[in-house]
Amino acid sequence: MTDIFLSRPTDVPENQQQGLNNLQTLLNFAELNPRTLGSTDYPNESPLNEIIQILQTCSGMLVLGYPKFIVEQGLVKGVKITEPIKLASEWNQIEATLAYSSQMPLLIICDKGVSFGFFDRGAANCFVHEVDFSDPQWCMSVPIQGAIQKWKERIAEYNKRKKNETKHTEESKRKLISLKNDLLEMLEKKVYNKKHNQSVNPNFDYSAANLGSGCVSPLSEFLHRNVETAYEQNMRRSGNKTKNQVLNELNESYPDVYAKLVELFDREGFNKEDFDKCFEI
Template identity: 30%
Template sequence: MNERNIFVSVGGTATEKQESFVQAIEDRLRSENLVPTTVGRNTFSSDSPIKAVIECMNESSGAIIIALERTYFPHGLEKRGGTKEKELSEKKYATPWNQIEAALAYSNGLPIMVIVEEGVQEEGLLEKGYDWYVMSVKSDPSTLNSNEFNGVLSSWKRKVESYQTKKIKSFNQEDLAKLSVGEFIQILRPSQLWAILVAIAALVSGAFAIGSKLFG
């Protein structure tokens, strides 16, 4: 009960090691009563990917960006042909969707946590120095047991809870009328949800009792 949806930005995994790492993060979130949602992984839509991402974020209380190696360049050139041409070697880059989804999460005001696979280029919104903490870690489930990860997760989770509280307070009666059933259930406290379920059960029971008397 009282679970929070969390948008997880992660590309399709390339290796079993990456997949195990992502699954470990998802399992850890679930153990914290946080529900990981990723478009194309566990959430699907007939709409365009960007629209599906936006809708998913609107129902989320936080975002985690998992930047894994997608592209590898053993050799290359930066600013090729120019006076500042520079040789590059052993460069690893994450999916550009990490940048897009991080920007959307930030524009939505969602608390953000960034996890970058060790060796992947930290650039754009994956760089340190923004309003969120960037962890560069090995893509191994054991990483989730470190003091750094546990501390950052705990701090970020408090921000998620604060965001959800502010989100609830910002709803007025007109806003509540626009909520989907899933969104409405998400903002209820467990005691409120149980009270509603009990009331519904009583109504259904009463309806059957009246029906049996009228038509029995």
């Protein structure tokens, strides 16, 4: 079963309840599990926070615009209305906005005459289907059946895209961890410690004696791409990454991380915790 968010009122008029029941049966038959705050899920926090949390586990949203308000007298943009205006719940608008902003597949169905916001044609890049919610068989009509099928196909595509994005994110994190370990190993190769007045190997620039107890000098020179030395040539021939390769990969694939390292290495001192924070993305 695929979780979908069903945006609807907690209670609907008695003459429209059977049509809603039939829709929920149809969704279950299509292996779609409708979730609604106040019906299938109950809040422990503010309603908006709960809605956001539920949406994070859903793959699509079905908005049902039941009329909540009927305005018979008044002005719209300064013009007196000539016929009643049906307005759906404000939560329909909020929930639809959250789904639309996250590019989640959206299906909008409303009762005849419901308008404004997402229920106005052209307000969003999705078609608004208008039906008679008092008809118990409204969800069985050919247009609605076809719309649900198309929406379900879009849900499948959405899930596939999300899965690929998650896979890409995991691979990216693994690569970053590998580069971090490579860089850390290089930093610990040679010792530069003012206390012991040890010399610096110019072929390898600076490194840290013990990142755990804090570096005692700036390491900005370490981030300079040095001319390939005999050491780097041997590293490359043995199949190991060279310092230049690691720095290039960091700068190209993770520019934000590289910028943090540049800033950190210009400081007078830092420790392993500071180093690790640079790699948090």
